[in-house]
Amino acid sequence: MSDIQLHSVTLSHEEILRYSRHLLIPEVGLEGQLRLKASSVLVIGTGGLGSPVSLYLAAAGVGRIGIVDYDVVDSTNLQRQVVHSTSTLGKRKVESAYARLLDLNPLIQVDTYDEPFTSQNAMRIARDYDVIVDCTDNFPTRYLSNDICVFLGKPNVYGSIYRFDGHASVFFAQQGPCYRCLFPEPPPPNMVPTCAEGGVLGIVPATIGSIQATETLKLLLGLGSSLIGRLLLYNALDLSFDFVELKKNPKCRVCGPEADITEPIDYEGFCGVPAHEPAEGAAGPEWDITPLELKDRLAQDPNLILLDVREPHELRISALPGVLNIPLGQLAARLSELDSAREMVVLCKSGMRSAHALELLLSAGFRRVKHLKGGINAWARQVDNRLPVY
C-alpha cells in the first residue's frame, strides 16, 4: 500500500515500548510501525473471523480499525468469537468489540458501524479505509464486499470457514482475480450449509482469521508474497494446507474487460436469500408449517410422519418422539424408505436443512410434505421449553 501517508506520523515513547517486538524486526522496524499507525482497515463482521482479525490488528498497532456488525452477542457466539465475553452477552457486538479492542490497545482509533453492511451504505463506509477484511458469514454480504472493493480499487482479504475447513485469499482486482472470478454465481439458496447448521470447530476461524490478519499486515507493510492469485484450503483434521492458483476470469462481470456490474446491486436478490433476516423455506411459504401448527396437526393425527434430517448425534441433544431419522446427506439415496402417499413433516435444527430436504423431496415427486419453520429450536422455544435450544 504505497499510498499510505507517513508524514506527520510519529511514535510516542509509550508506543515504541509497546511495539518493540515489531521494531526489532528489520523488515518492519520504525518505518513499518509508522506505516501501521498511518493505516486503516475495515473489518466486516465481528464474529468468528472478525474476532481474531480485529484483535490482532489492534494489538499490532493499525492506527484506525473500522468494525461493522448489526447483531448482538449471544451465548452461542462465545465458543469462537473471542473478542466478546460473557460480560457482554446481550450487548451490541460493535460496542462489545470496541471496548475489548481499546482495552487491548488504547493507542489506536476504533470506528464502529452498528448497522447491516448494505448496497446503500457499503461504499460510504469502505471508502476511507486502506484494506477491507471480509469476515462476513453470508453470501450476499460476501459478494457486496467483493464488488465494492473492485469499485474502490481496494484489496479484499477473504476468509471463510465450515466445520474443520477454511479458505483464505486476497482478492485485489488491480493485481489479480476477485471473488467473482472464482465464484461467478452464488450457490442455489440452502445448497451450502452454514456453521449455524453444520457447526464449526471454534479454533478454525482463529486459524483462518490470523492468516487474514497476517495478509492484511503484509499488504500494509508491503512485505512478502501475498495470497493474491492464490487460494489457501485449510483442513484442521488432516492439518493440511493446500494452495491453488487463481487467475482473473476474462468473463468476470465485475472486474473483467467487459464488466457490466459497475455499482452495488441487489445482493439479496442475486443470492436468492436475505442477508439480514430469517428466510422462508426456499420452496415457498406454502410448504412451511409453524411449531404451533404442527402441535395442532399432531393432536389431530398422531401418526403423522416426522422426518428428522439432522445427524444422529444431534438427536441426542433434543428430539421429538417417534421421528424417522434420515440425515440430509443420505436422503437422496434412501427415498425408497419413504411413503409419498402419507403426509410428512420434515425438520432439522433451525429450518435450513429441512428446506433443502423439502426441495429434494418435491423434485422426487413428493407432494404431501411440509417443513418445520425454525426447526426443533423453534419448537423448543414456542411449544416445549423442556427441550434445549442449541
Next chain:
Amino acid sequence: MRYYLEGQSEVELPASSVAELLSALAARYPSLSFHLLDSDGNLRRHFNVFVNGVHIRELNGLTTPLHPQDKVILMASASGGKGEAGYV
C-alpha cells in the same frame, strides 16, 4: 464435501478426464450428485475444480485429461457462520 463422501476427505477413483471423474463420484455417492450436478447434469457453478492446483478453466475444462497420481480438488463456496438472526 467430506459430509457427502462418508467422512472421507480424499477418495481415489480411476478416470481419464475430469468429466469422467465427476460422473464416477456422483455414481458412487448419490447424495453428492444432487449437490454437484444440476438437473441437466452440469457441474453447479459454485463448484470449482482444480487439477494439480490449476483451475480447469485454465486447462481444458471438463474434458481436461487425467493421469494416474493427478490430484483433483473439488471446492464449493463456503458462507461461514451465520447465527440465528441469519438466513438459516
